[in-house]
Amino acid sequence: xxxxxxxxxxxxxxxxxxxxxxxxxxxxxxxxxxxxxxxxxxxxxxxxxxxxxxxxxxxxxxxxxxxxxxxxxxxxxxxxxxxxxxxxxxxxxxxxxxxxxxxxxxxxxxxxxxxxxxxxxxxxxxxxxxxxxxxxxxxxxxxxxxxxxxxxxxxxxxxxxxxxxxxxxxxxxxxxxxxxxxxxxxxxxxxxxxxxxxxxxxxxxxxxxxxxxxxxxxxxxxxxxxxxxxxxxxxxxxxxxxxxxxxxxxxxxxxxxxxxxxxxxxxxxxxxxxxxxxxxxxxxxxxxxxxxxxxxxxxxxxxxxxxxxxxxxxxxxxxxxxxxxxxxxxxxxxxxxxxxxxxxxxxxxxxxxxxxxxxxxxxxxxxxxxxxxxxxxxxxxxxxxxxxxxxxxxxxxxxxxxxxxxxxxxxxxxxxxxxxxxxxxxxxxxxxxxxxxxxxxxxxxxxxxxxxxxxxxxxxxxxxxxxxxxxxxxxxxxxxxxxxxxxxxxxxxxxxxxxxxxxxxxx
Amino acid sequence: xxxxxxxxxxxxxxxxxxxxxxxxxxxxxxxxxxxxxxxxxxxxxxxxxxxxxxxxxxxxxxxxxxxxxxxxxxxxxxxxxxxxxxxxxxxxxxxxxxxxxxxxxxxxxxxxxxxxxxxxxxxxxxxxxxxxxxxxxxxxxxxxxxxxxxxxxxxxxxxxxxxxxxxxxxxxxxxxxxxxxxxxxxxxxxxxxxxxxxxxxxxxxxxxxxxxxxxxxxxxxxxxxxxxxxxxxxxxxxxxxxxxxxxxxxxxxxxxxxxxxxxxxxxxxxxxxxxxxxxxxxxxxxxxxxxxxxxxxxxxxxxxxxxxxxxxxxxxxxxxxxxxxxxxxxxxxxxxxxxxxxxxxxxxxxxxxxxxxxxxxxxxxxx
Numbered sequence: 001x002x003x004x005x006x007x008x009x010x011x012x013x014x015x016x017x018x019x020x021x022x023x024x025x026x027x028x029x030x031x032x033x034x035x036x037x038x039x040x041x042x043x044x045x046x047x048x049x050x051x052x053x054x055x056x057x058x059x060x061x062x063x064x065x066x067x068x069x070x071x072x073x074x075x076x077x078x079x080x081x082x083x084x085x086x087x088x089x090x091x092x093x094x095x096x097x098x099x100x101x102x103x104x105x106x107x108x109x110x111x112x113x114x115x116x117x118x119x120x121x122x123x124x125x126x127x128x129x130x131x132x133x134x135x136x137x138x139x140x141x142x143x144x145x146x147x148x149x150x151x152x153x154x155x156x157x158x159x160x161x162x163x164x165x166x167x168x169x170x171x172x173x174x175x176x177x178x179x180x181x182x183x184x185x186x187x188x189x190x191x192x193x194x195x196x197x198x199x200x201x202x203x204x205x206x207x208x209x210x211x212x213x214x215x216x217x218x219x220x221x222x223x224x225x226x227x228x229x230x231x232x233x234x235x236x237x238x239x240x241x242x243x244x245x246x247x248x249x250x251x252x253x254x255x256x257x258x259x260x261x262x263x264x265x266x267x268x269x270x271x272x273x274x275x276x277x278x279x280x281x282x283x284x285x286x287x288x289x290x291x292x293x294x295x296x297x298x299x300x301x302x303x304x305x306x307x308x309x310x311x312x313x314x315x316x317x318x319x320x321x322x323x324x325x326x327x328x329x330x331x332x333x334x335x336x337x338x339x340x341x342x343x344x345x346x347x348x349x350x351x352x353x354x355x356x357x358x359x360x361x362x363x364x365x366x367x368x369x370x371x372x373x374x375x376x377x378x379x380x381x382x383x384x385x386x387x388x389x390x391x392x393x394x395x396x397x398x399x400x401x402x403x404x405x406x407x408x409x410x411x412x413x414x415x416x417x418x419x420x421x422x423x424x425x426x427x428x429x430x431x432x433x434x435x436x437x438x439x440x441x442x443x444x445x446x447x448x449x450x451x452x453x454x455x456x457x458x459x460x461x462x463x464x465x466x467x468x469x470x471x472x473x474x475x476x477x478x479x480x481x482x483x484x485x486x487x488x489x490x491x492x493x494x495x496x497x498x499x500x501x502x503x504x505x506x507x
Numbered sequence: 508x509x510x511x512x513x514x515x516x517x518x519x520x521x522x523x524x525x526x527x528x529x530x531x532x533x534x535x536x537x538x539x540x541x542x543x544x545x546x547x548x549x550x551x552x553x554x555x556x557x558x559x560x561x562x563x564x565x566x567x568x569x570x571x572x573x574x575x576x577x578x579x580x581x582x583x584x585x586x587x588x589x590x591x592x593x594x595x596x597x598x599x600x601x602x603x604x605x606x607x608x609x610x611x612x613x614x615x616x617x618x619x620x621x622x623x624x625x626x627x628x629x630x631x632x633x634x635x636x637x638x639x640x641x642x643x644x645x646x647x648x649x650x651x652x653x654x655x656x657x658x659x660x661x662x663x664x665x666x667x668x669x670x671x672x673x674x675x676x677x678x679x680x681x682x683x684x685x686x687x688x689x690x691x692x693x694x695x696x697x698x699x700x701x702x703x704x705x706x707x708x709x710x711x712x713x714x715x716x717x718x719x720x721x722x723x724x725x726x727x728x729x730x731x732x733x734x735x736x737x738x739x740x741x742x743x744x745x746x747x748x749x750x751x752x753x754x755x756x757x758x759x760x761x762x763x764x765x766x767x768x769x770x771x772x773x774x775x776x777x778x779x780x781x782x783x784x785x786x787x788x789x790x791x792x793x794x795x796x797x798x799x800x801x802x803x804x805x806x807x808x809x810x811x812x813x814x815x816x817x818x819x820x821x822x823x824x825x826x827x828x829x830x831x832x833x834x835x836x837x838x839x840x841x842x843x844x845x846x847x848x849x850x851x852x853x854x855x856x857x858x859x860x861x862x863x864x865x866x867x868x869x870x871x872x873x874x
Contacts, residue, residue, distance in 0.1 A: 306737070307739070308736060308737060327739060327741065328736070328737065328738070328739035329738070329739025329740070329741075330739070331739075332738070332739050333739075338737065340737055342733075345731065345733045345734065346733050346734055346736075346737040347734060347737065348731075348734060349727055349730040349731055349734055350730075350731070351730055352726075352730060356723075359723055360727060360734065360738045361737065361738035361739065362738075363720050363723060363724060363738065363739065363740075364720070364739075369720050372719050372720050372721065373718060373719055373720070374717075374718055374719060374720060374722075374723055376718075394856060395855070395856060395859050399852065399856060400849070400852055402849060402853070403849070403852040403853045403855070403856040404856065405857075
């Protein structure tokens with residue numbers, strides 16, 4: 001390690017970070033060589049964001065060491081990180097529209113080169129050096145997305161960053177802009193900068209990265225060279241290769257159709273297609289698993305079934321009743337239970353008590369309400385039942401929701417959504433980010449309910465979960481269902497291929 | 508949490524705010540060279556019977572205004588337009604009741620409904636703009652306040668009659684007046700008969716918000732819009748409903764004055780109640796009893812300040828500063844108390860539930 005070139009720009013060893021009840025990061029090892037583009041891939045929730053926050057000084061790790069250019073250190077804040085030449089380009093731009101390019105770059109860093117000629121010269125110099133083609137005096141509001149992103153990169157370079165973290169930089173770009181961004185990144189690399197590129201778009205990662213580190217469930221699982229792997233090798237690494245044996249319990253699938261989607265498609269206000277020609281059927285006692293790389297229409301599918309979004313075309317039937325035109329409240333009242341992927345935002349009122357949360361989403365049903373009136377006694381008694389039956393650990397039904405750990409919050413949601421004999425349960429990532437104990441309990445509850453005739457639409461990024469629970473698995477890719485698999489016989493290669501669209505249609 | 512501790516956390520914030528306001532006001536008096544002790548003596552002298560009735564009457568009006576603002580605050584909507592809403596409402600009610608189409612108290616009752624309707628419609632404009640076009644209700648209600656003032660002044664010239672220097676609507680027939688309640692024996696001034704209306708409004712507010720499905724959905728929308736949406740609440744409809752309801756209550760604000768003392772709408776009709784109501788709602792934490800206490804505190808300060816320049820040679824305006832500081836510090840203090848409560852509760856739950864769930868996070872995860 002005497003030569004400076006061989007000292008990694010970033011080296012993490014055994015880094016761990018936990019929040020109450022949530023697996024964030026553990027045993028993370030990462031080594032980024034200087035002057036390279038290093039990609040970090042993984043599903044949402046795999047721990048990429050927490051890791052980046054640790055690197056950028058936003059979060060402090062509980063365990064492990066961080067070394068930058070061979071120097072072991074502790075980062076206390078983003079300011080600290082910037083002083084050590086680490087810069088971050090966020091996915092959501094932080095620019096003032098009514099200021100010029102120059103003003104945006106200087107904003108907050110007035111001490112570096114002043115606010116006048118020296119600053120202007122520096123901005124021009126950086127812009128020229130990397131071929132950014134930005135006019136310092138142009139107003140940001142007139143600029144496109146690609147140019148705005150270049151301003152963000154310019155901002156971190158202006159602040160002296162040599163290690164640049166880019167959080168899903170291509171998520172907001174159209175293909176031509178992606179190419180332009182990649183040219184910029186290659187130029188940055190050529191001039192000795194180190195880039196850490198976070199993404200879950202595998203093709204892009206393969207195109208730009210010198211090295212790839214894969215994260216899964218909070219930890220780094222592999223570091224590979226793009227020349228050695230294919231897109232679906234990466235997909236496999238992301239979701240896990242060791243497939244669990246499917247549940248051996250005999251099938252409980254019946255012939256009564258509970259939920260049926262026919263030719264459902266969804267188009268966003270701009271006219272982009274989010275879901276196309278979705279046809280699926282879930283019977284009583286059946287769990288239908290939806291597999292896919294994040295962002296391929298899972299969220300939209302779930303929200304269309306629950307009624308938060310309205311299908312643009314096609315029909316949705318619940319127990320042979322057409323519910324296409326119904327709103328979310330009517331659908332839930334008719335027996336659709338819903339476990340959303342972002343529980344804290346979509347399923348809970350964190351500042352409210354446990355019993356008030358029992359009412360949420362069940363406003364039209366016993367025992368929470370009676371006609372137009374709330375039934376406080378009913379809601380409290382039934383909350384107590386959920387705490388008991390679902391092993392939710394909290395002192396009382398009067399505790400505020402935000403005092404519960406993530407796992408206990410989720411167990412409460414599962415208990416609530418299982419209340420009142422649901423016909424269909426829509427579960428999006430029901431065990432994401434919860435501890436192992438809660439995960440096992442939630443799986444048991446879903447299996448139990450299935451035995452009693454519940455139909456479940458299960459969206460998950462966790463193959464253990466999908467294969468362990470599902471009676472059949474459908475793969476979603478770019479808003480289409482592209483293949484159906486039997487969890488008893490499916491191989492990870494088949495799933496990987498279907499999820500990435502690597503080898504045509506598999507069905 | 509025990510009842511005592513809960514009460515302590517509820518009262519801590521306003522008490523702290525009063526102390527801060529006292530200190531700041533004293534400092535300002537010192538800087539201006541006024542007598543601090545004489546100021547506080549004058550402010551806290553025992554109100555006599557007439558002042559006492561005035562304080563109650565003003566509280567009634569402020570209470571209604573505070574309730575109107577609080578309805579929207581409960582769902583994180585900022586209806587700054589109570590001011591304009593009560594003005595158009597009371598004007599409409601005065602014009603209607605002045606015509607005496609209906610006899611006696613029937614005239615009164617329908618006029619109150621007219622006021623609620625007009626107030627609701629005026630607020631509803633802002634609600635609709637927010638729901639359909641995404642226009643911030645803060646901006647639109649402020650602009651509607653300005654429009655309301657101008658519109659009422661214009662219409663008053665059209666339909667009103669001149670009485671000396673002021674324009675006024677046709678006075679109400681005597682049999683539609685609402686008599687006062689002689690609360691203090693031997694005292695000539697009486698408490699508004701419509702104080703009853705304020706009490707009823709307070710009870711209805713509590714009942715609707717805390718005990719009905721609609722109220723739950725309104726509060727849920729305020730607490731988390733995405734969660735409300737996922738639970739099946741039509742958030743846009745809720746925005747309009749909350750604005751309508753808030754406007755309807757704002758319509759009541761002018762009623763005690765119209766039927767109790769003024770008996771007509773004139774260009775001199777009391778203004779500013781809507782803005783003070785916002786402060787009262789903040790101080791009372793949108794709680795029906797809290798708002799009542801806030802209204803009493805503000806009325807007390809207003810009433811007692813009337814004689815400041817005579818008794819203590821201090822401008823009564825300094826009390827407005829006191830009010831302002833109270834509101835500002837109470838907002839900060841509530842937030843501090845809230846955070847303290849949250850962390851205390853989190854720690855409490857973690858301690859009492861130190862079970863395995865939440866601890867064994869990393870085990871069983873295959874690398």
